[in-house]
Amino acid sequence: MKSVITCILYLTILIPVFAQPTSEALRLEAIENISNGKYGEAIELLNRYISANPQKSEGFYLRGTCFEKRGEYEKAFYDYRSALKLDPDNSVYKTNLFRTTEEFHKLLYNTIAGYKREIAIDPSKAKNYLEVGKSYKKLGDWKTAEVWYDDYRRREEASADEILRYTEILAKNKHISKGEPILKRYTQKYPDDHRLWSRYGYFTMWLGKKKTARIAFENALELRPYFKEAMDGYDMVRGKGYVYTVNDTTIRYNYGLPSPKRYKQYPIDRYYRKLKKNPGNIESRYLLIDELVKNNRYDEADKQLNILSETQSDYSKFRMVEAEVMDKQNNYYENKISTLERKLSFNPNNRKTVLDLGKYYSYREQYAKAIKLYNDYLLNYYSDHEVRYQKVRLLSQAGSLGAARDDMEIALNQAPYNKNYQLLYGQLLVWLDEDLNVAEKNLNYVLKSDPGNIDALITLANLNFQKNDLASAELYVDKGFKIDPINNDLMQLERSIELQKNINEESKIYSLLEQAREYTFKKQCNEAIDYYKMYFEEPAADPYLKKELAEAYLCDNNYDAAIKIYDELIIKYPDDYDLAKQLAKIYYWSGDSLAALYQFQKLAAENPDDAETKLYLGDAYMKVGDYKNARNVYEELLAISPSSHIIQTRMRWLGGAGLNGYSAASFPTHFSIIPDGNYFGDNLDFTYTTQGVKLELGVTSFLSLSGSGYFGFVSSEQTRLNLNIIR
The missing domain is CATH 1.25.40.10 (Tetratricopeptide repeat domain)
Structure with a gap:
């Protein structure tokens, strides 16, 4: 046995020694x-x-x-x-x-x-x-x-x-x-x-x-329970930053339990004061965590670790401290739970034990156990609204907001003037986004007796934010900052209000833009133009989108207005190749072939690899009658894409135009078939008739080949002669 232990110890010592060289060797x-x-x-x-x-x-x-x-x-x-x-x-x-x-x-x-x-x-x-x-x-x-x-x-x-x-x-x-x-x-x-x-x-x-x-978020987490993006969003939408900060006067009396031994608080208070002045003091935060752990204040230690994780999670010191805190916390909570469970087994209806055990269950996030514990107790003591209140808090933390609301209504009926109950009931209604007028009434009751209640102010700010009454929401946020200038929930809410202002403005502007686009899509050109004009009257409108207004003018065949807009855009965005190309197209579509040709020549020189620009350049040459340059451009494109139906079609349109001599590729340059017929007769029974056709093929622009063929007859009263003529 001794040798086995020695071997295990030896391996334990060797493993860390060899771990680092392996990584270094890689x-x-x-x-x-x-x-x-x-x-x-x-x-x-x-x-x-x-x-x-x-x-x-x-x-x-x-x-x-x-x-x-x-x-x-x-x-x-x-x-x-x-x-x-x-x-x-x-x-x-x-x-x-x-x-x-x-x-x-x-x-x-x-x-x-x-x-x-x-x-x-x-x-x-x-x-x-x-x-x-x-x-x-x-x-x-x-x-x-x-x-x-x-x-x-x-x-x-x-x-x-x-x-x-x-x-x-x-x-x-x-x-x-x-x-x-x-x-x-x-x-x-x-x-x-x-x-x-x-x-x-x-x-x-x-x-x-x-x-x-x-x-x-609940649907996302049901499909993927630990999907972090959804978990973060779910916490935010439930206001998790302050779900757990409900003011509870029963804490003052330790839930009716005997007062615990008081520990020296001076170091903790000192570090809290330091961090209030300088939240970025990482060393003081580590020292605060150490003091909190010494005093078994693990819930606060967790919060401090969460703050550190934002900047320190990649450092080994943080991971080591986090692991140590979690380990001590787990052991402490398990010991407390084990002791309280034994105590409860002797007296299941001991109110103090029920409250304390429920609290430690909640620390371990064993919400189902804590809620069952409270439910069993409430079966015998239905009117104990303080225990019901603790149950509601746990239901809130577990995300069962509907059940929490129902139980909170019972507690509030039993103690209608309890400010903590009014506060939590108001919060629940806000989180559920229902009966907001009732929520506002309860929260105002709280502020009437306690104007500095930070949770009531935050909840009222959220309530007005949900109603999109941003001015009122800002008012409550400002009041909150006077009480707690570094409150994270208020900071988050302040950012959300600013974002919502932008969204409201953007939504109003975007609806104009979408309506304009819808009219353009339906070819209701005048209506589209009117809505685009309303959109561009807004200060936050994107000036680059004026090109869409130009498209609406094109829809209305108003080429001059479209060209004017693109001229203005190109002055503002001189390096935007796509804008310049669209302007050239508009010149082409409007029939201003010379202006289009000039624009496409510049664009082709700037970007010789743009096939679309070259295609339009060839078309512009053809429109102004410069068939030679048109043919050169099309032949360049055909060399790149020999199977292109578009380019082959244009080459057929050209025929022999633009050629100086014979080309097998363009033969014939033109083609014609001319039918011909003759008939003559007199009163002496003399008749002459022929039918035939003439064929002409173009070889070059100045030379063609032709041939003709005829058949018929000449006849009189005594004879008939058949005719066959080829030339």
Whole structure:
């Protein structure tokens, strides 16, 4: 037995010793492979190294180098960016990221140009619009990405994945009102996709539809219980930041239990004061956690860890402290629960034990146990509204808001003037987004007796926010900040109010834009023009979208107005190639062939690889009668795309025009068939008749070949002669 223990101890000591060299060996072997040009093998090793050392920048830097050497600039870009995030002052990382970003963006712009060429040849393929939109998204050009995604969605029903990308773009552009009905339809189409439900939850929450958002997050979490995005949203929509801060006067008397031993509080108070003055003091926060743990105040220690996790979660010290706190907390709570359960087994109706055990169950998030405990007690003591109140708090924390409301109504009937009950009842109604007038009445009762009640102020601010009464919501937020200037819930609410202001304004403006687009789509041109004009009267209107107003004028055949708009846009956006090309097209469509030719000549010189521009250039040459240059342009395009039906058709239109001599490709330059017939007769029975045809083929612009053939007869009373003539 002794030897077994010795062996285990020996292994325990050796494992940590050998763990680090293994990780280091991966790094060194990867560097050797990089120096030998074995980038694929190096990437495999670095994948393992990064998994073991995600906080070290060198792994990302080395892997980014491998990707860059292999020409995989997108992957290199993301790895260099990760490395720089971990080591922001590293000049080598900055240089490499800048260089790779340039290459990555070049690839994206080339991709965009390629797909635009495909669109020029065949505008009906939806996938090409999607790829352009995705490229602009990667470039961070969110507005342009949205335009291309819209073009894609007009041509094809998007997949769930593409809708998630699309709504990310809409969120960046603050087009929340536009995205909400789209997500609603897709959650109905794909009811088992937890990602869509979660995204729908955020969009409805941003629009102030808290009840709908809560249901959406619940659906997401039912499909994927620990989906972090949905969990975060669910906490936000329920106001989790202050669910647990209900003022409870029974705490003052320790729920009726004997007063516990008091611990020295001075260090804790001192650290709290330091952090109030300087919330970024990380060392003081660690010291505060240590003091809280010493005094078994684990609930507060948890909150401090949550604050640290925002900036420190990648550091080993944080992970070590977190693990230590969790371990001590679990042991402490389990011991308390075990002791109280034994005590309760001797006296199941002991009110003090029931309250204390329920409290520790809630600390362990064993809500079902705590609620059952309270229910069993209330079967015998139905009128004990304080125990019922604790049950309601747990139901709220567990997310059972409807059941919590029902029990809170019972408690409030039993003690109608209890301010804590009025507060929690008001909060529940706000979280459920129902009976808001009743909620407001109860919350005002609380403020009447306690004007500085921060929870009542926050809840009233939320209530008015949900009603979209942003002025009243701001009033309550301001009152709250006077009491608690660094309250996180108030800060979050303040940001939400500002966002909602933008959304309200954007929603109003966007409705004008959507109506204008709808009229344009239906070819109701004058109505579209009127709505576009109303849209552009708004200060927040996007001036770039004036090109859509120009399209509405085109719909009304008002070419001059469209040209004027594009002239103004090009002055404002002189480097926008697409605007210049559209202006050239409008000149062409309006019949101003010379102006169109001039514009397309400039565009072709600027971007000689643009097939659509070249096609229009050839058409413009043909319109002004310059058939030689038209033919040259079409022949260039035909060399690139020999099977193009569009270009072959134009070559047939040209015929022999623009040729100086004979060309087999264009023979015949023209073709004609001329029927011919003659008849003569007199009163002496003499008759002459012929029928035939004349054929003419063009060889060049000045030379043609022709031939003719006839048959007939000459006759008199005595004889008949048949005629056959070829020449």
